[in-house]
Amino acid sequence: MDGPQHQGGAPGVAAEVVDICRELIRIDTSNYGSEEGPGERKAAEYVAGLLDDVGIAAEVVETAPGRANVLARWGGAGDRDDALLLHGHLDVVPAAAEDWQVHPFSGEVQDGYVWGRGAVDMKDFDAMLLSVVRARQLAGRVPDRPVVLCFTADEEAGGHQGAELLLRDHREWFEGCTEAVGEVGGFSTTVRGRRLYLIEAAEKGMAWMRLTARGRAGHGSMINDDNAVTRLATAVARIGAHEWPVRLTPTMKTLLAAVADLAGTEATPENAEELVQEFGGAARMLGAVLRNSTNPTMLGAGYKLNVIPTEATAYVDGRFLPGFEDEFFTTLAELTGDDVSVDFVSNQPPWETPYDGPLVDAMTRSLLAEDPGAVVAPFLMSGGTDAKHFNKLGLRAYGFAPLRLPEDLDFTALFHGVDERVPVDALEFGARVMDRFLDLA
Missing domain, CATH: 3.30.70.360 (Alpha-Beta Plaits)
Incomplete structure (x- = not known):
């Protein structure tokens, strides 16, 4: 599948985020928790191609037939040796097309939203990350801090064919990582008329x-x-x-x-x-x-x-x-x-990371720079993410996929729900916040 096109030099950090999100949604990576399903191989090849296209060497790691992960190293232009792990998963839960207003694997843009399975969980974050990394790479804005980019298989079934096997068989990729950022967090809710951004700092x-x-x-x-x-x-x-x-x-x-x-x-x-x-x-x-x-x-x-x-x-x-x-x-x-x-x-096991330190400050400052007057606070996630596996490395883990959402959107109902969708302007907001975050992290 062809990646987004750019002309006349590096695009802005949000220029590709919608197109990448749509393309990822169109690749069916439904995870049934069994050997059924298409797997993540096509999506992994698409992601690796986007990285390779801008000169970031990406490796596709297959942990079982069709169950594919993507790993790449980026940044490290300075003298820092404490690497930051940025991770997202490529699989999605299944969807029954007859229940949806639009086809769940169409990636349609309608009424200001990108619709489809994975728009919220979590191809939106994958798209933000890829859009920002590609733009920064093309502009020569490579972070001083070493970054490990990791796109995993099987998160929706516990990560046993994804993050768990990567840590067991490819642990060398994560050497030097001291902190990790992935899903779920950074999205806004509205309380008493104030936007409150929730950063995941713990999981059951x-x-x-x-x-x-x-x-x-x-x-x-x-x-x-x-x-x-x-x-x-x-x-x-x-x-x-x-x-x-x-x-x-x-x-x-x-x-x-x-x-x-x-x-x-x-x-x-x-x-x-x-x-x-x-x-x-x-x-x-x-x-x-x-x-x-x-x-x-x-x-x-x-x-x-x-x-x-x-x-x-x-x-x-x-x-x-x-x-x-x-x-x-x-x-x-x-x-x-x-x-x-x-x-x-x-x-x-559950995990809980102290809500303090430079990385928390970087997340907070990057959000408030785009949305002054908002409130930022941590929360505990009821579901599970790949952070459960990466936390075994002893690093500090957070969920930070920033989205500024309309007050009337019942966002949490869209996780694994019918008519999953994400606002176009929220995706663009998230890309801008992630760009600021990488300057501060």
């Missing part, structure tokens, strides 16, 4: 679990006090109905203090849920990071209506806060009971 841990109960098979018409379905259903009901207590991490204390200041009050554990409601639609996401959570998602048992099966299974999506891992797993064991076994499909 992820426990994707398969629960299994075994019992005595038999005829459905007979008495059976050893029924696997009953045993499993009882445990699942306990897990799904459990009310986890509010627990505030340092990141959320900082965010709620900022919101309380805008609301003219003080933040306490008792009014935490009330303060989160100030975020409107974003409260769905931010409300989920006030406590641990366990949501049953799938059930399976049996093969005929009048046959009691030997085995019944269920899947539970568990998420746990940094610092509250022991409470989560102890409580989970009590809720599950002794007669139901638990196997982990994926078990990844």
Whole structure:
């Protein structure tokens, strides 16, 4: 696929961001969490081509057939040896075209938005990064700080075919990295008439679990006090109905203090849920990071209506806060009971990075330079990103994909949602902010 064209010297840092985002969306990289799907190879080749085109040597690393990642080194013109990792993923969750107003892989521009699967998660950030890097490279504005550019496969299924294998088999690429920036963060919400930009500084841990109960098979018409379905259903009901207590991490204390200041009050554990409601639609996401959570998602048992099966299974999506891992797993064991076994499909730890230091200052200053009068604060992400893997390097990780959004856009609902879209002017804003950030980082 041909890359965006430029004429007459280096384009502005935002000149290509919309075109690159559209092209990436048009490359279907749906990740079904299995061997099905197209993989990321075509998108990886497109990204590598954009980098190679401006003289940045890029390497496509395939971790399984069709599962491709892109790695490149850039910058380092000065005497700094503390590298910055900038990472984004190339895969997207699947989309059913019949549910959308526009085709999810069309990359259409309509009503001032770029539409399509990945417009928010996260081909928008990939496009911002590529647009800025290409423009700066062509203009000779290479950062003094060494930068590792990394575009990964499989993030939407836990990163096991992407970031996890890159760290295991290609760790040399990340030597010297001390800080990392990727998704999700830097987007604006509006609280009491003020734009508040949220920078991700923490993530809940992820426990994707398969629960299994075994019992005595038999005829459905007979008495059976050893029924696997009953045993499993009882445990699942306990897990799904459990009310986890509010627990505030340092990141959320900082965010709620900022919101309380805008609301003219003080933040306490008792009014935490009330303060989160100030975020409107974003409260769905931010409300989920006030406590641990366990949501049953799938059930399976049996093969005929009048046959009691030997085995019944269920899947539970568990998420746990940094610092509250022991409470989560102890409580989970009590809720599950002794007669139901638990196997982990994926078990990844939470992380939390202190919200201070030069990199946080660089993110804040770059946002405020483009949007004076805004408020910038950290937040804890309810979902998972590749930062869970890169955090194993011991670096400081943040989510920073800057977008200035309209107040009436329910942005967090677009993550994995129908009619995913991003404003054109938000993409251009993000590219300008990223350009400033690279000058300051």
